[in-house]
Amino acid sequence: MNNRQKRVSAIHDISGFGKCSLTVALPIISAAGIETSVIPTAVLSTHTGGFTGYTYRDLTEDIMPTMQHWKSLNIRFDAIYTGFLGSFRQLDMVAEFFEEFKKPDNLIVVDPVMADNGELYKIFTPEFALGMRKLCEKADIIIPNITEASLLVGEPYQEGPYTGAFIEKLLKKLSAIGPKKIVLTGVYFDEKLLGAAAYDAISDTVDYAFSRKIPGYYHGTGDVFGSALVAAILNDFELSKATEIAVRFTTSSIQRTAEAKTDIRFGVNFEASIPQFLKDLKLL
Ligand code: PXL
Numbered sequence: 177m178n179n180r181q182k183r184v185s186a187i188h189d190i191s192g193f194g195k196c197s198l199t200v201a202l203p204i205i206s207a208a209g210i211e212t213s214v215i216p217t218a219v220l221s222t223h224t225g226g227f228t229g230y231t232y233r234d235l236t237e238d239i240m241p242t243m244q245h246w247k248s249l250n251i252r253f254d255a256i257y258t259g260f261l262g263s264f265r266q267l268d269m270v271a272e273f274f275e276e277f278k279k280p281d282n283l284i285v286v287d288p289v290m291a292d293n294g295e296l297y298k299i300f301t302p303e304f305a306l307g308m309r310k311l312c313e314k315a316d317i318i319i320p321n322i323t324e325a326s327l328l329v330g331e332p333y334q335e336g337p338y339t340g341a342f343i344e345k346l347l348k349k350l351s352a353i354g355p356k357k358i359v360l361t362g363v364y365f366d367e368k369l370l371g372a373a374a375y376d377a378i379s380d381t382v383d384y385a386f387s388r389k390i391p392g393y394y395h396g397t398g399d400v401f402g403s404a405l406v407a408a409i410l411n412d413f414e415l416s417k418a419t420e421i422a423v424r425f426t427t428s429s430i431q432r433t434a435e436a437k438t439d440i441r442f443g444v445n446f447e448a449s450i451p452q453f454l455k456d457l458k459l460l
Contacts, residue, residue, distance in 0.1 A: 182410045183211040183252070185277065187270055188259035188399070190216045191223040191230075195443025196396030197260050197289075201403040205257075207450050208407035208457055213251070215242055215273075218262050224299055225395045226441040234262065239269045247276055255283040257406045258311070259399060262299070267307045274314050283409065286315035286355075287402045291323040292362075293393065294333040302327075313354035317409075319402045321362040325350055336364050344382055347375035359419055361401055364389060370427075372401070374419040383416035387427035394430050396443040401426040404453065411457045421456045425449050 184205055188197035198214055205212045217239065221231040256277060258270055274284055288308045290300050305327040312318050312328060326333045329349040334342070343363055350358045358375040363384065371386035404425040408418035429446040436445065454460040 181209070181211050182254040183213060184255045184257055184406060184410065185213045185215065185246075185253045185273075186257050186259075187215045187217060187261075187273065188257075189218040189220060189262065191220045194222045194225075194227065194395060194441055195446070196223045196399045200396055200399040200443070200446065201257065201259070201406075204400065204403035204446065204450070204453075205407045205410075207454065208411060209459060210254075210407060210410050213246075213253070215239060217260070217266055222441075223395060224297060232262075236263065236265055236269070239266065239273070243269075243273050243276060252279065253277055253282055254410055255285055255406060257285045257287070257402070259287045259402065260289040261308075261311075264304070264307050267311050271311055271314060278314075283317060284315045285317045285319065285402070285406055285409075286312050287319045287398065288312055288324045288328060289398065291327055292321055292398070294323050294335070296327070309353060312350075315355045317357040317359065317415075318350065318353075318355045319359045319361065319398075319405060320350070321398060322346075322360065323362075325360055328353060336362075337366055338363060339365070343373050344375075347373060347382060348377075351375060351377040357415055359405060359415070359422075361398060371423045372419050374415045376415055381416075383419065385416070385420040385423040387423050388431075390427065390430050390434050392434060392440055394433060394440050394444050397426055397430060400429055400444060400446045407453075408457060411459070413457070421453070424456060425453045428452065 186201045190198045219233040356377045364370045369386040370389040404422035408421045428449045429444040433444040
């Protein structure tokens with residue numbers, strides 16, 4: 177039994193308030209037993225979704241020196257997990273990070289954070305989607321929502337409910353960009369269930385994982401889902417099972433937050449779902 181601890185490099189911003197990006201990735205992946213090295217791409221007082229007047233300290237200038245320092249230490253990563261990136265320069269730097277740290281047996285996971293509900297986040301221009309597409313070309317796994325997926329393949333956003341044929345066509349177009357595995361979030365075929373579709377291009381299989389649809393749009397849930405997915409994959413779960421675990425973790429976090437009537441901008445109470453998450457991962 178090899179008990180070497182696995183290690184992820186998580187490259188996202190830190191939003192001080194309003195749980196998302198690194199304030200979500202770090203606790204979730206660490207709780208699952210995975211060492212999490214971070215590159216904060218920016219420090220904000222809050223995320224940009226629904227708040228005004230937030231601070232934004234850009235840390236672009238620190239990315240390459242961090243990479244070079246880590247190279248000099250000969251650090252290896254079992255996965256590189258990227259999320260919110262604020263500029264074209266950051267996309268280029270992250271692409272260079274992939275070149276430096278990619279190994280035959282490690283995984284590049286790109287969450288192309290840029291849009292939701294049919295709209296780009298306000299700080300991005302449509303050209304940013306082309307830059308994000310280029311980064312996705314280098315990924316092993318991408319985790320877009322349906323809005324991001326539509327932007328990546330250059331198609332107009334379509335409102336749900338969706339059909340299996342629509343989702344499967346979209347998954348194939350996404351894998352034609354480069355990644356062999358796609359986990360598409362925000363999939364629903366009716367108003368009762370919501371979940372994700374996991375596509376493996378090598379075996380050409382699609383597996384769905386659904387849970388009860390909870391009304392309301394809760395911020396940071398894409399990052400909760402992505403972090404749980406990365407944690408499950410690194411704990412050696414197949415993509416379809418990892419997707420199921422991540423859907424269950426995210427939904428239970430949203431459910432608890434909805435019951436507490438928390439402001440939807442503040443992020444979800446994923447912390448209380450961690451014990452069940454660890455049981456699902458067979459760590460408890
Ligand atoms: O959860 C995605 C995200 C991450 N980081 C920042 C954001 C958002 C979404 O709005 O604004 C700074």
